[in-house]
Amino acid sequence: MSPIPNGRVIFNEAPVAYPDPRTTLVYDTSETIDLETSPLNGGILVKSLVFSIDPYLRGRLRSPETKSYNEAFALGQPIRNFSVAVVLRSENANVKVGEHVYGHFPLAEYHILKDLTGVRKIENKEGIAWSHYTGIAGMPGKTAYYGWKAYAKAKKGETIFVTTGAGPVGSMVIQLAKLDGLKVIASAGSSEKVQFMKDIGADVAFNYKTESTDEILKKHGPIDIYWDHVGGEVLDLALIHAAKFARFIEVGLITGYNSGGIQPVKNFGNVLSKSLTIQGLYVGNFEEQYGEAFYNDIPGRIARGEIKYLEYVKHGLQSAGQLLVDVLKGDNFGKAVIIVADK
Numbered sequence: 281m282s283p284i285p286n287g288r289v290i291f292n293e294a295p296v297a298y299p300d301p302r303t304t305l306v307y308d309t310s311e312t313i314d315l316e317t318s319p320l321n322g323g324i325l326v327k328s329l330v331f332s333i334d335p336y337l338r339g340r341l342r343s344p345e346t347k348s349y350n351e352a353f354a355l356g357q358p359i360r361n362f363s364v365a366v367v368l369r370s371e372n373a374n375v376k377v378g379e380h381v382y383g384h385f386p387l388a389e390y391h392i393l394k395d396l397t398g399v400r401k402i403e404n405k406e407g408i409a410w411s412h413y414t415g416i417a418g419m420p421g422k423t424a425y426y427g428w429k430a431y432a433k434a435k436k437g438e439t440i441f442v443t444t445g446a447g448p449v450g451s452m453v454i455q456l457a458k459l460d461g462l463k464v465i466a467s468a469g470s471s472e473k474v475q476f477m478k479d480i481g482a483d484v485a486f487n488y489k490t491e492s493t494d495e496i497l498k499k500h501g502p503i504d505i506y507w508d509h510v511g512g513e514v515l516d517l518a519l520i521h522a523a524k525f526a527r528f529i530e531v532g533l534i535t536g537y538n539s540g541g542i543q544p545v546k547n548f549g550n551v552l553s554k555s556l557t558i559q560g561l562y563v564g565n566f567e568e569q570y571g572e573a574f575y576n577d578i579p580g581r582i583a584r585g586e587i588k589y590l591e592y593v594k595h596g597l598q599s600a601g602q603l604l605v606d607v608l609k610g611d612n613f614g615k616a617v618i619i620v621a622d623k
């Protein structure tokens with residue numbers, strides 16, 4: 281077989297504010313790969329089936345001089361993200377042709393993996409869609425599941441406020457909170473997202489663009505848990521409407537992702553006066569502790585229809601640049617994924 285073009289998503293230009301769908305990430309087919317003869321050097325050759333597109337990618341699209349908790353992507357190189365791929369060739373005794381692997385892979389149609397650290401084989405006995413393993417049964421689902429176990433300290437009858445409640449993390453949190461008997465207030469940015477949040481159990485679901493978060497929290501609060509995905513003004517309002525001893529779980533600050541990240545907090549005094557706990561959550565801290573429990577529990581619950589979940593699906597790596605902008609602007613209705621191949 282002769283070499284074929286291997287489409288990849290390259291970090292082309294660091295954005296100043298929102299990424300530009302045409303110039304920040306570009307789809308490139310200049311590299312070729314020979315699927316039969318390219319050397320594996322003890323590794324595996326995989327074909328990508330699905331990639332996740334997540335809000336945190338925005339933070340890695342920066343110049344390396346700007347320091348952060350994660351590395352900047354290298355200009356001119358493919359970006360990486362969570363993916364499920366099928367093994368086409370293997371020189372690793374632990375991995376067989378036809379098996380499926382999940383990991384943090386370069387956005388390319390095909391790639392050779394030499395180091396399998398952090399790569400997980402997915403058997404998918406439950407028969408759910410492979411894409412689910414990058415969303416509700418992948419990193420975003422884990423974020424909700426791990427954070428809930430580690431930090432929520434939920435008690436039946438308490439009230440939680442969840443932002444971006446229609447996304448993969450928020451919708452999982454809503455469902456976990458309902459299972460534990462909490463009253464759930466949830467916000468999102470469109471009427472269809474509001475309907476979805478009601479369908480999965482939110483007691484109070486509202487569109488923060490058309491209704492006042494302040495009024496909603498005044499009427500339905502105070503809140504015992506604030507699950508924060510947005511930061512900014514909403515965080516300030518949650519501080520005002522917090523109950524004594526409330527837990528603030530800081531998971532995302534998306535209102536600042538495209539504006540330099542500076543978000544002054546005005547109502548910090550409530551932390552002292554109400555004895556609040558503010559806890560940062562990073563999903564990567566809990567893989568060893570809760571990873572097996574997650575995989576033993578969540579795919580089965582998805583297969584049985586006990587956990588509801590939406591996907592916002594695009595096809596082909598050409599869609600990556602636009603899809604990232606959709607996620608950062610809230611135009612995704614459900615977990616953003618790119619299907620690269622069906623099998």
Ligand SMILES: NC(=O)c1ccc[n+]([C@@H]2O[C@H](COP(=O)([O-])OP(=O)(O)OC[C@H]3O[C@@H](n4cnc5c(N)ncnc54)[C@H](OP(=O)(O)O)[C@@H]3O)[C@@H](O)[C@H]2O)c1
Pocket residue numbers: 334335336419420423444445446447448449450467468469470473509510530531532533534535561562563564607608609610611612614615616
């Ligand atoms: N700490 C961790 O380990 C970790 C891991 C995974 C995710 N996260 C964070 O968790 C949050 C949710 O992630 P996800 O994967 O579930 O994302 P998602 O909900 O699929 O997508 C992000 C959503 O944020 C909302 N949004 C965008 N700009 C906004 C703004 N200016 N103000 C308010 N909302 C805005 C949009 O929904 P609306 O239509 O509702 O506005 C958009 O759909 C993100 O902040 C992400 O960075 C953190």
